[in-house]
Amino acid sequence: MSISRTALLQAFDSLLQPDRFKDYGPNGLQVEGRPEIERIVSGVTASRALIEAAIAARADAIFVHHGLFWRGQDGRVTGWMKQRLQLLLAHDINLFAYHLPLDAHAELGNNAQLGRVLGFVADARFGEQDLGFAAPAAFANGQALADHVGGLLGRAVTLVQPEEGGALRPIRRVAWCTGGAQGYFESAMAAGADAFITGEISEPQAHLAREMGVSFIAAGHHATERYGAPAVAAHVAGQLRLEHAFIEIPNPA
Structure with a gap:
């Protein structure tokens, strides 16, 4: 046909x-x-x-x-x-x-589908044009979440954790936005995230993660948007x- x-x-x-x-x-x-x-x-x-x-x-x-x-x-x-x-x-x-329309679709878009793959059920949106997704989570710490993400995506991820014992902080809420959305990190923190997942990391986000007590996971631009x-x-x-x-x-x- x-x-x-x-x-x-x-x-x-x-x-x-x-x-x-x-x-x-x-x-x-x-x-x-x-x-x-x-x-x-x-x-x-x-x-x-x-x-x-x-x-x-x-x-x-x-x-x-x-x-x-x-x-x-x-x-x-x-x-x-x-x-x-x-x-x-x-x-x-x-x-x-x-x-961006493909990133944002509530069921079939990149963020919705990444959430499905990682086992997260989004209950909120955040950031410019509501592209970011957020959901409840239950991980012992940022490393446990990074291991979960890397295992399901089949690749090594970059994890930057908080300083001064913050690396042991439990992850009760996770936010994510696929691809090159490192600029959404501050919006994710404002939305109450204990950890943020995206595709890439730039120099400023490493300092913010260490200082603000929120883990940052860069899992690959292509890997998060496939x-x-x-x-x-x-x-x-x-x-x-x-x-x-x-x-x-x-x-x-």
């Missing part, structure tokens, strides 16, 4: 409501391909490797979290941008990308009776 590109875009927009968000780039259809779609491939980032895999899978459309176009980037079509666009256009593949895109694409594909496959392109970041 096939569906029109316009109908697929409307389905994604209806679910993710991109107009609600102030974002860093365009959400929705970023590259126009063939008008009829039967097969969708989802992935985290519109890398050349993902595009090549989608071509091999005979996909009509790619659905990602990280698209090709961002506010403030060089607008010239050269180098890596030319290579990716050339592949998409030569094979007439549609590229759909949703950034669940939303396939969840949304599978949901929409199921509604519209389209084929869908998630393609994992490993990324250590």
Whole structure:
């Protein structure tokens, strides 16, 4: 069964409501391909490797979290941008990308899906545009939580713990926001978190964690954001009776 590109875009927009968000780039259809779609491939980032895999899978459309176009980037079509666009256009593949709307969706988004994987049931939202999630937790300390997160995500994580005995503080409330959300740390603390999980850490957050008594866990940008895109694409594909496959392109970041 096939569906029109316009109908697929409307389905994604209806679910993710991109107009609600102030974002860093365009959400929705970023590259126009063939008008009829039967097969969708989802992935985290519109890398050349993902595009090549989608071509091999005979996909009509790619659905990602990280698209090709961002506010403030060089607008010239050269180098890596030319290579990716050339592949998409030569094979007439549609590229759909949703950034913050995909992070925020209450059930299928990156934060909701990371919570599902880690076993947290969110009962509050926090931070700019309500992107952050928070939930009750029960861990002996930050190290126990870090071990839990690393074990379920299958990778080593970075843990920064409080000073002066704070490393033994029990974790009764956890907050998280996927990807490069280290700037949400202070909002997480204001929301009552004993620990905060995100993808990356920058220099200031290490000092804040040590001084403020809240553990900080950086679990990987890609690792924390690999669940939303396939969840949304599978949901929409199921509604519209389209084929869908998630393609994992490993990324250590």
